[in-house]
Amino acid sequence: MVLVFAEHQNGQFKKAAFEAVTYGYKTAQLMGTDCAAIVLGEAEEAGILGAYGASKVYHVADQSLNKLDSQVYTTVLAEAISQLGATVCIMTHTSTGKSILGRLSARLSAGSAAGVKELPTVSDGFKVKKDVFSGKAIATVSITSDIKLVSLMGNSLQPEKVGDAVETASLEVAIPESKVKVLSVDRVEGTTPLPEAELVVSGGRGMKGPENWGVLEDLADALGATTACSRPVADTGWRPHHEHVGQTGIAIRPNLYIAMGISGAIQHLAGVNNSKTIVVINKDPEAPFFKAADYGVVADLFEVVPKLTEAVKKFKAE
C-alpha cells in the first residue's frame, strides 16, 4: 500500500496535500496496489482526500497533533506504516515534510528521496528523479529498502479528482508526549506564501530604491501574484528577508516568474530556474538572465511595467 501523509493548516488542506495524494494514487497504480491517506490532528474535511484517489483516509484526530513536533509525528507515522503494512510513504517537501522525512528514514531504516518532481519507475527497482545542485542537474535515486519514503516538491504535478470524498477511518495509535512546546504561529495573511505561489513578480537592484516598488506591486495585484526580490535588495533592507528568492533564500517553482531589474546572477537563477515560465524585463540586453528566460522585454522597467499592468487588467476584464 502507498500511504500519503497529507498535511493541513488548522484543518484546511492546501493544494500541496492534494498534489501528494494524486502522486500517491498514480504511484499505487504503477505498483498495482492501493493508495491511502493519513491525517494527523483535528481536521473536519479529511474525507475530501478520497476525491484525489485515497481509497481510505485514516485520521488520528488527537488535539495534541494539531501542532508539529517531528518526534511525535514520526512515532505516529511509523506506527501507522507498520499497522497498515505500507511499503511507500509519500509526503510534501514543505517545512513539515522536511522535519519528518529524515527522522522517519532513520527510525525505519528506510531509504528516502527528498524533493522529487516526477513519478517513480517501478519496473527495475524503485527509482525516482530529483533535482540536485539547485536544479543544475537531475539525479536518479534508487531506493532499495522494503519501505520507501518520498517527499514531493510543490507544484510538480496538478491535483486530479478521480472520485468522491470518503468516510474517514480512525486509527488507534499511542501518542507520545511532546518535548517541543509551540508558543506561537504567525502567518502573513492575505497573500499566498512564496513556496506555494503560482505567480510571482520579483524585483532587483534595477528598481533603484524601495520607494519605487509601487510599479511592481501594481502588476502583482493585477495578476494576483506574490512579490519577491533578489538578494541585494533584501540585504540592503529595501524589502523584507522573507521575500528573498535564490540559492541562499527561498527556492521557488511557480508557473510564472516575472523578474524586473534583476541581472540574473547564477545564485539567483538557482532559486528560480524551476519556474515553468520566466519573463525578464531589463534595459540591459546583455543581462545574463535573458539566457534563462522564455520571454524577454528589453526596456526601462519604469516605462514598460505600467503598460504590462494595463494589458493584464484589460485581459482580466475580458
Place this chain on the structure above:
Amino acid sequence: MKLLVCISKTPETTTKIALNEDGTAFKTEGVQYIMNPYDEWYALVRALELKEAVGGSVTAVNVGSAGNDTIIRKALAIGADDAVRINAEPHSSLYIAKQIAEFAKSENFDIIFFGKEAIDYNGSEVGAMVAEFLDMPFISYANKLEVEGNTAKVAREIEGGVEVAEVQTPFALSAAKGLAEQRIPNMRGIMMAKRKPLKVVEAVDFEDQAKAVAYELPPPKSAVKLIDPDNMEELVRLLHEEAKVI
C-alpha cells in the same frame, strides 16, 4: 554549553555542473569546494555567539576524506575550538547521519547545529536523521535562537510565516538565514587554527538504503522570445495562449 556544528563540503555556488560519459558521476576537475554556506554563515556563527555568551565549547564535525581538512580548518579559523573528521566517503544522507550520530552519542552535546540544507543535494535530511538516531527534538529552518539555562526559544521559518517553539537541551536544529551574520576569519584565527586539534576517527559500517545511481543535465532552454516593449498585449496573449500560465 557543549555545542556541535556539522559541516559539509559543497561545490562553490557558481560551479558549472558537468557529468562523466556514462552519467554516473559529476566531473570534479576544476571544481572549487567550499564549506556549505548555511553551515558556515549561520550554524557555526550562532554556535560561536552562544559559546561567547555562556561559555563552553564548539566542536565542528565533518564526514569525508583528508581532502576536506581545508574546509575543517576554516571552521577552526572562524572560531571552533576543535574538530573531528569521520574518515569516509559520504554517499547518502542516512550514511552521513549514522556516522555523526555514532560520534555524538557518547559526547553529550547540548545543541547540535546543521545548515538548513546542503547546496549540492538539497535534501535537508541529515539533521532530522541525526536527531532521530539520538532521540532528541529537532527544529528545522531556525532563524532565531535564544537560550536561557537549559531552555531554548527557537523561531523557525514555515510557509509564509514564523513558528516559535520552546525546547529543552539536548536538541538539534537546522540553521536558516537570519540566525547569525557571516564571519570572515582573520589572520589571528587562521594562525591559531593550525594549532587546534583535528581528530580523525574511522567510520562505522552502515548499509545504504538509497543511492543516486545516475545523473542527467536539464534539457537546454530554448532561446528567449523578445517582445516589443510597445506591445505588452502581445506578452499577455503569449502568457495566456502559449505558456498557459495566466
